[in-house]
Amino acid sequence: MTQKKPTGQAAGPALVLEGVRKRYGDKQALDGITLTVERGEFFGVLGPNGAGKTTLVEIMEGLRRADSGSLSVLGAPPWPRNMALLPRIGVQTQSSAFFTRLTAREHLATVAALYGADPAGVARTLSLVGLAEQGGVRVDVLSGGQRQRLAIASALVHEPELIFLDEPTAALDPQARRALWQVLRALKGAGRTIVYTTHHLDEAEALCDRVAIVVAGSVVALDSPGRLVGAAKAPTRLLVPADRITAERARGFEGVDRVVVEGGSVVLETRAAGPVLAALGAAVGLDGVRTRTATLEDVYLELTGELTGSEGRA
Numbered sequence: 400m401t402q403k404k405p406t407g408q409a410a411g412p413a414l415v416l417e418g419v420r421k422r423y424g425d426k427q428a429l430d431g432i433t434l435t436v437e438r439g440e441f442f443g444v445l446g447p448n449g450a451g452k453t454t455l456v457e458i459m460e461g462l463r464r465a466d467s468g469s470l471s472v473l474g475a476p477p478w479p480r481n482m483a484l485l486p487r488i489g490v491q492t493q494s495s496a497f498f499t500r501l502t503a504r505e506h507l508a509t510v511a512a513l514y515g516a517d518p519a520g521v522a523r524t525l526s527l528v529g530l531a532e533q534g535g536v537r538v539d540v541l542s543g544g545q546r547q548r549l550a551i552a553s554a555l556v557h558e559p560e561l562i563f564l565d566e567p568t569a570a571l572d573p574q575a576r577r578a579l580w581q582v583l584r585a586l587k588g589a590g591r592t593i594v595y596t597t598h599h600l601d602e603a604e605a606l607c608d609r610v611a612i613v614v615a616g617s618v619v620a621l622d623s624p625g626r627l628v629g630a631a632k633a634p635t636r637l638l639v640p641a642d643r644i645t646a647e648r649a650r651g652f653e654g655v656d657r658v659v660v661e662g663g664s665v666v667l668e669t670r671a672a673g674p675v676l677a678a679l680g681a682a683v684g685l686d687g688v689r690t691r692t693a694t695l696e697d698v699y700l701e702l703t704g705e706l707t708g709s710e711g712r713a
């Protein structure tokens with residue numbers, strides 16, 4: 400991939416938000432958001448439905464005005480609408496607009512022209528998102544996943560410094576999803592800053608340098624996935640084939656906090672995995688026993704108060 404290095408690499412962070420608040424009627428959608436996104440950072444925005452993520456990202460994009468607080472995007476205020484910022488920012492949303500009667504290539508060429516970008520970027524960007532062979536296909540004939548990739552291409556074609564992606568893998572099959580991960584990692588490698596909204600916690604864990612978990616308009620956690628998981632109170636889960644041990648017997652091991660039966664396994668939740676594994680090995684052997692350590696999803700569920708009722712989780 401030939402990505403030119405971003406221009407305008409001025410010193411200073413890509414985004415600085417201080418005390419950003421936004422209210423809709425009597426709904427306080429953002430309740431004082433303070434955060435900084437460094438240049439070149441892959442930054443995740445996570446949170447349950449209605450948490451305020453879209454509002455937050457739209458304020459960063461300059462599409463909405465904050466009620467109060469201060470905001471700097473690539474060193475400049477995004478509101479009132481800052482036209483000088485537009486070519487430096489790429490935005491993909493869930494409701495991206497398309498020129499549906501054009502082909503994918505024509506659509507992208509139009510977007511590139513609107514930004515005054517190099518037309519040579521069109522073929523490269525189509526190929527980058529895996530649409531090289533669909534360039535001549537009309538947009539209204541593309542599959543949902545292909546349109547999603549075209550929306551991503553539309554956010555990238557003018558080679559912006561700062562890229563906002565809103566659940567970009569939502570309509571993608573697993574292969575296309577992994578292919579997009581590679582594209583995004585390459586963009587980060589080329590020095591771009593990426594702000595990434597997702598409900599896929601595995602994706603955030605695999606891609607993001609840091610994530611902000613937003614709940615009810617506030618940031619409740621802000622750190623690297625690794626540090627969040629490391630500091631988590633979430634237990635290790637030991638999955639024992641159900642024909643090897645009963646739930647009652649499993650509950651008898653010292654250090655086991657909780658036992659549930661899930662899909663052919665007796666699951667022992669523990670914060671003392673070593674001693675419990677040793678006791679388990681002595682009692683029933685460890686053949687077929689699987690260990691699941693805490694993930695970002697556990698941290699997220701804990702922080703968003705959804706950990707209860709976890710019986711259904713593998």
Ligand SMILES: Nc1ncnc2c1ncn2[C@@H]1O[C@H](COP(=O)(O)OP(=O)(O)OP(=O)(O)O)[C@@H](O)[C@H]1O
Nearest residue numbers: 423424426428446447448449450451452453454455
């Ligand atoms: N234009 C609006 N008018 C009134 N209320 C709104 C408006 N936009 C959002 N809200 C409310 O503000 C809160 C935050 O909404 P927002 O769309 O930012 O959340 P979100 O985290 O993006 O949710 P989701 O994951 O479901 O997209 C919600 O309670 C929502 O109902």
